[in-house]
Amino acid sequence: MQRPIRVLVAKPGLDGHDRGAKVIARAFRDAGMEVIYTGLRQTPEQIVAAAIQEDVEVVAVSILSGAHSTLLPRIKELLKEENADDMLFVAGGVIPDDDIAFLKEKGVAAVFTPGTPTTLAVEFIREHVKR
Amino acid sequence: MKKEVEQAFRSALEQYEQQIERTTARFPERRDVFYSTSKAEVKRLYTPIDVEEIDPLEDIGLPGSYPFTRGVQPTMYRGRLWTMRMYAGFATAEESNKRYKFLLQQGQNGLSVAFDLPTQIGYDSDHVLAEGEVGKVGVAIDSLKDMETLFDGIPLDKVSTSMTINAPASILLAMYIAVAQKQGVSKDKLRGTIQNDILKEYIARGTYIFPTAPSMRLITDIFAYCSKEVPSWNTISISGYHIREAGSTATQEVGFTLANGIAYVEAALAAGLDIDSFAPRLSFFFNAHNDLLEEVAKFRAARRLWARIMKERFGAKNPKSMMMKFHTQTGGSTLTAQQTENNIVRVAIQTLAAVLGGTQSLHTNSKDEALALPTEQSVQTALRTQQIVAYESGIANTVDPLAGSYYIEAKTNQIEEEAMDYISRIDDMGGAPRAIDAGFIQREIMDAAYQYQLDIEKGDNIVVGVNKYQVKEPSPSGLLRVDLSVGDKQKEQLKALRAERDNQAVERALEKLRAVCRSDENVMPVIIEAVKTYATLGEITDVMRDVFGEYRQSVII
Amino acid sequence: MDRGKRWRERRRIAKMITAVENALPGHEQILQEIYKKTGNAYVIGITGPPGAGKSSLTDALARGYIEKGLRVGVIAIDPTSPFSGGSILGDRIRMNELSTHPQMFIRSMGTRGQLGGLSAATHSAVMILDACGADVLFIETVGVGQSEIEIVKLADTVLMVMVPGLGDDIQAMKAGIMEIGDVFAVNKKDLPGADKTKIELEAMLSFLPPKEWRPPVCMVSAMYKEGLEELEVAISEHRKFQADHGRLEQRRMRNAQEALLAILRDKMVLRVKSDDRYEELLQRMMEKTIDPYEAARQLMEGLDSCSED
Numbered sequence: 001m002q003r004p005i006r007v008l009v010a011k012p013g014l015d016g017h018d019r020g021a022k023v024i025a026r027a028f029r030d031a032g033m034e035v036i037y038t039g040l041r042q043t044p045e046q047i048v049a050a051a052i053q054e055d056v057e058v059v060a061v062s063i064l065s066g067a068h069s070t071l072l073p074r075i076k077e078l079l080k081e082e083n084a085d086d087m088l089f090v091a092g093g094v095i096p097d098d099d100i101a102f103l104k105e106k107g108v109a110a111v112f113t114p115g116t117p118t119t120l121a122v123e124f125i126r127e128h129v130k131r
Numbered sequence: 132m133k134k135e136v137e138q139a140f141r142s143a144l145e146q147y148e149q150q151i152e153r154t155t156a157r158f159p160e161r162r163d164v165f166y167s168t169s170k171a172e173v174k175r176l177y178t179p180i181d182v183e184e185i186d187p188l189e190d191i192g193l194p195g196s197y198p199f200t201r202g203v204q205p206t207m208y209r210g211r212l213w214t215m216r217m218y219a220g221f222a223t224a225e226e227s228n229k230r231y232k233f234l235l236q237q238g239q240n241g242l243s244v245a246f247d248l249p250t251q252i253g254y255d256s257d258h259v260l261a262e263g264e265v266g267k268v269g270v271a272i273d274s275l276k277d278m279e280t281l282f283d284g285i286p287l288d289k290v291s292t293s294m295t296i297n298a299p300a301s302i303l304l305a306m307y308i309a310v311a312q313k314q315g316v317s318k319d320k321l322r323g324t325i326q327n328d329i330l331k332e333y334i335a336r337g338t339y340i341f342p343t344a345p346s347m348r349l350i351t352d353i354f355a356y357c358s359k360e361v362p363s364w365n366t367i368s369i370s371g372y373h374i375r376e377a378g379s380t381a382t383q384e385v386g387f388t389l390a391n392g393i394a395y396v397e398a399a400l401a402a403g404l405d406i407d408s409f410a411p412r413l414s415f416f417f418n419a420h421n422d423l424l425e426e427v428a429k430f431r432a433a434r435r436l437w438a439r440i441m442k443e444r445f446g447a448k449n450p451k452s453m454m455m456k457f458h459t460q461t462g463g464s465t466l467t468a469q470q471t472e473n474n475i476v477r478v479a480i481q482t483l484a485a486v487l488g489g490t491q492s493l494h495t496n497s498k499d500e501a502l503a504l505p506t507e508q509s510v511q512t513a514l515r516t517q518q519i520v521a522y523e524s525g526i527a528n529t530v531d532p533l534a535g536s537y538y539i540e541a542k543t544n545q546i547e548e549e550a551m552d553y554i555s556r557i558d559d560m561g562g563a564p565r566a567i568d569a570g571f572i573q574r575e576i577m578d579a580a581y582q583y584q585l586d587i588e589k590g591d592n593i594v595v596g597v598n599k600y601q602v603k604e605p606s607p608s609g610l611l612r613v614d615l616s617v618g619d620k621q622k623e624q625l626k627a628l629r630a631e632r633d634n635q636a637v638e639r640a641l642e643k644l645r646a647v648c649r650s651d652e653n654v655m656p657v658i659i660e661a662v663k664t665y666a667t668l669g670e671i672t673d674v675m676r677d678v679f680g681e682y683r684q685s686v687i688i
Numbered sequence: 689m690d691r692g693k694r695w696r697e698r699r700r701i702a703k704m705i706t707a708v709e710n711a712l713p714g715h716e717q718i719l720q721e722i723y724k725k726t727g728n729a730y731v732i733g734i735t736g737p738p739g740a741g742k743s744s745l746t747d748a749l750a751r752g753y754i755e756k757g758l759r760v761g762v763i764a765i766d767p768t769s770p771f772s773g774g775s776i777l778g779d780r781i782r783m784n785e786l787s788t789h790p791q792m793f794i795r796s797m798g799t800r801g802q803l804g805g806l807s808a809a810t811h812s813a814v815m816i817l818d819a820c821g822a823d824v825l826f827i828e829t830v831g832v833g834q835s836e837i838e839i840v841k842l843a844d845t846v847l848m849v850m851v852p853g854l855g856d857d858i859q860a861m862k863a864g865i866m867e868i869g870d871v872f873a874v875n876k877k878d879l880p881g882a883d884k885t886k887i888e889l890e891a892m893l894s895f896l897p898p899k900e901w902r903p904p905v906c907m908v909s910a911m912y913k914e915g916l917e918e919l920e921v922a923i924s925e926h927r928k929f930q931a932d933h934g935r936l937e938q939r940r941m942r943n944a945q946e947a948l949l950a951i952l953r954d955k956m957v958l959r960v961k962s963d964d965r966y967e968e969l970l971q972r973m974m975e976k977t978i979d980p981y982e983a984a985r986q987l988m989e990g991l992d993s994c995s996e997d
Binding site for chain 1: 703768775780798
């Protein structure tokens with residue numbers, strides 16, 4: 001079998017709406033990826049620990065509560081500390097366009113806002129994952 | 132139908148079918164099969180034949196009478212319009228207080244409080260997990276002090292307040308009662324609702340704290356306390372809204388919500404309460420989704436099914452116990468981030484659905500909700516939508532106007548049947564809590580959600596502006612931003628609070644709480660005492676966490 | 689390098705597992721280096737039907753070992769879709785708080801089209817975690833299909849987790865599956881029917897051919913943290929039994945053989961598939977001009993005459 005891309009799908013913070021995360025997890029699975037789903041209420045530390053142990057190539061976080069400006073940069077910081085900066089870091093959810101530039105500066109490679117087809121996220125990952 | 136008429140009709144119908152064959156051979160229909168939003172097949176035509184088994188009295192009945200298909204009040208909106216209740220709250224208690232006063236001035240008649248995530252999950256604003264979340268999706272309430280600010284200048288005997296709070300509902304209700312007391316308003320004058328529906332948290336919303344059994348105990352304690360002390364309070368809002376938002380179909384929304392309702396009733400009965408003493412105060416909360424006609428049928432089916440369950444399964448005697456009163460919110464997940472003006476139209480259609488469906492109160496979403504919390508301007512438009520429907524569309528002037536429509540009645544029957552099917556399956560599993568443990572409910576919802584997404588991406592499901600009629604748009608501007616300083620402000624206030632209050636009194640109250648949690652005494656009185664000492668939400672919840680444990684999530688993808 | 693130190697280098701461990709799982713260049717050297725250092729970890733295989741609470745129980749047991757100062761590794765295996773080649777690996781969720789604990793290492797793996805049996809990759813991952821410092825290793829599989837039986841060829845103790853309310857499922861469970869259990873746990877013991885499940889289990893076990901070790905049936909609740917000490921004791925008693933009767937040696941010999949065969953299988957299949965004649969022989973099989981045995985014989989000949997690449 002072809003080597004599947006390993007993706008961590010995580011829900012940081014207290015937001016409990018996981019429909020988006022679960023739909024994207026299924027979409028990734030159907031696209032042949034190995035998805036490690038962390039469940040809700042992940043701290044940045046838990047997300048990064050999982051990313052390291054699972055040696056994923058992509059860290060995908062879903063966040064709808066508005067706490068993205070705090071949580072996403074923190075996750076990136078921790079990834080850097082663990083020398084896991086080469087992991088592709090993407091985000092999805094309710095994130096205003098105005099914040100996207102800031103997040104990209106902080107190392108988020110792409111932000112998928114509501115209405116984005118799952119195929120777009122899959123393609124982006126296939127094109128940008130470091131292999 | 133009369134016999135001769137029926138003969139004539141059936142033969143006319145046959146001719147129609149033949150005509151259809153000829154017509155579609157030359158002009159095929161847009162699709163081979165038409166589906167409602169819930170993937171239920173929608174026929175080309177519904178006729179008297181589709182409804183011939185329906186008994187106009189037993190099945191449809193009259194408004195205000197069992198089985199309440201046509202509505203829970205005899206005059207419905209001719210007597211009083213539905214309550215226009217806009218969910219609001221963000222950042223600090225002061226700002227939320229201002230927004231409430233604005234909305235009351237604008238003609239809203241009930242308050243609906245949104246709390247931030249740390250509050251909903253029982254964390255104070257200075258908890259490590261609260262970082263970045265304080266005040267973001269609702270108001271931050273750390274203690275009674277914040278609650279007093281929230282309702283400052285709002286007479287609690289004159290408004291009805293709905294609080295969207297679940298796991299720590301007992302604590303927020305206690306605070307509300309304490310604020311009212313300070314205003315000189317006695318408990319029996321208080322009107323409102325707490326959502327208090329933990330089962331749907333496990334299923335679809337995620338703001339749970341404790342495991343199932345202690346959570347059910349807290350809920351039944353609230354039922355028992357309020358039935359004596361706060362008799363006008365709706366002690367639970369059994370919710371289907373979130374189940375629908377998580378991706379379920381319309382029948383699943385009804386089936387799973389009522390299954391949860393059954394679980395709460397059974398818990399209350401097991402705790403020794405008499406059905407007619409708490410059932411009249413149970414209320415529901417549904418979604419108003421896009422498929423207008425399916426939604427109307429859904430509301431009617433839910434009402435009838437619940438009435439039948441309460442009477443036949445639980446033997447309720449008081450008609451009030453059989454009446455399903457519900458609040459509705461237009462479906463947030465149907466709104467798009469693209470061409471947000473279109474959302475105003477979607478919400479208008481969903482408003483029609485809720486009103487034609489007989490809702491008791493309604494929240495309409497604002498156009499910018501796929502992007503952020505709404506601005507004052509967009510909330511105003513959402514409120515005006517309800518007011519225009521109420522005063523200009525005419526649909527509120529006669530009761531249950533769509534009754535008798537062949538499609539609506541056939542659809543109402545179909546939804547009731549399918550929902551009942553789900554309930555039976557859940558019964559076989561041992562009830563909703565067990566079905567949740569087994570992941571059955573979550574899996575059904577997840578499958579429906581995924582199918583919905585696939586249909587959109589295939590183009591089978593058109594979402595205007597998203598997969599059809601797209602335009603290139605500039606980034607939206609003027610969105611509401613909650614800035615991070617809210618968290619800092621709350622933290623400072625907490626420090627000050629802890630310095631000012633009588634910490635020994637707090638300790639004593641918390642110890643009493645711990646003892647009561649361990650016993651089977653009703654928790655409400657001791658929680659009210661605790662909040663009055665200005666023990667914080669987090670401190671009170673921590674005692675409960677200690678005694679009850681924490682819920683472990685299951686994984687169903 | 690001491691085992692404790694190796695255990696802390698999580699990124700390195702994780703990357704080694706990735707390398708062997710995907711047969712990346714250098715993976716054989718990795719195994720060569722670590723193989724001598726294996727043999728310290730005690731491997732507990734956990735299997736049972738879906739919904740039995742295996743992950744929660746793993747988490748509960750792991751906590752116990754961690755509190756005793758041991759280093760615990762978990763390999764959680766979930767099925768890969770034969771159609772898409774993808775999978776959703778969700779067992780970590782039950783072990784959330786422990787995932788950041790320095791003594792804990794959790795790795796999720798998909799079955800990746802392994803036709804029956806655990807993959808060579810799983811054997812290798814066990815070796816890596818063992819060599820890098822694990823004191824206890826949990827291998828968790830879904831209890832449907834072949835992998836649950838295969839787990840016995842990798843574990844020192846097989847823990848079968850059952851749950852009340854599965855009713856007829858105990859009767860329906862094939863004897864072969866029951867035979868591999870060394871210790872049985874009835875989880876969610878607070879649920880109605882738990883005692884019945886225990887009785888049915890014990891009855892079923894009594895019908896199996898008698899062995900020297902009589903598998904105990906422990907009543908536990910991972911959620912309410914009950915019965916865990918008894919379960920731990922049962923596991924360590926099994927360990928002691930095996931040590932006392934020389935069984936552990938035998939078992940590990942058999943497991944080593946399994947690892948070898950798994951690796952051989954992988955290599956052979958890879959070699960055969962890259963043979964030029966493979967597609968052609970398949971085509972002839974479809975046309976019925978050759979039978980599978982003849983095709984296999986020809987491909988084997990090809991292997992003999994092939995040189996090491």
